[in-house]
Amino acid sequence: MQIEIPDQVVDALREALGPLLERLIDEKVQQKRPLLLSVNQVAEELGCSRQSVYGLIRGGHLEAIRTSGRYRIASAVLDDYVDELTRPKYQREIVDGHKVRSRRRKPTPPPSAVLSATKPPRQPRPKPPKQPSKQEVADSRMTLAELCDIFGESASELLVIAGIP
Numbered sequence: 001m002q003i004e005i006p007d008q009v010v011d012a013l014r015e016a017l018g019p020l021l022e023r024l025i026d027e028k029v030q031q032k033r034p035l036l037l038s039v040n041q042v043a044e045e046l047g048c049s050r051q052s053v054y055g056l057i058r059g060g061h062l063e064a065i066r067t068s069g070r071y072r073i074a075s076a077v078l079d080d081y082v083d084e085l086t087r088p089k090y091q092r093e094i095v096d097g098h099k100v101r102s103r104r105r106k107p108t109p110p111p112s113a114v115l116s117a118t119k120p121p122r123q124p125r126p127k128p129p130k131q132p133s134k135q136e137v138a139d140s141r142m143t144l145a146e147l148c149d150i151f152g153e154s155a156s157e158l159l160v161i162a163g164i165p
Contacts, residue, residue: 036065036072045078056081 042062043053056062057071062081064071137150144155151158
């Protein structure tokens with residue numbers, strides 16, 4: 001014996017039980033998930049590389065705990081980050097997190113707010129006079145005395161260098 005259920009009743013049951021089923025599924029997923037996630041686990045859940053997760057941590061988008069030299073991210077923090085990303089851009093809030101700094105980096109001093117108005121602007125450096133290249137010297141017609149002045153050699157030394165006896 002088969003009982004026919006009207007479509008209106010089926011739709012009403014789906015609407016009533018849908019949120020309950022989604023909540024139960026979410027709770028089951030949350031139970032299997034550890035409290036603190038490693039960088040590899042976060043990268044797998046986000047579908048990105050480990051280096052991207054490190055960038056999110058250093059950029060302050062994901063708050064991380066550093067234990068025994070490794071970063072750990074709380075499951076709740078990751079859920080909040082994913083929820084923030086699923087919102088439209090105009091509804092997003094600034095992701096609040098502190099920057100985790102490595103011990104190797106030296107802190108940079110804060111930039112000076114105001115430059116001194118009494119200090120005059122620096123003058124540009126004077127350009128040295130342009131020395132002619134060998135090709136420019138070869139292309140131009142000069143006397144032996146002019147060549148001696150340019151190269152600072154005597155005429156006889158220039159002739160020996162050029163291979164002229």
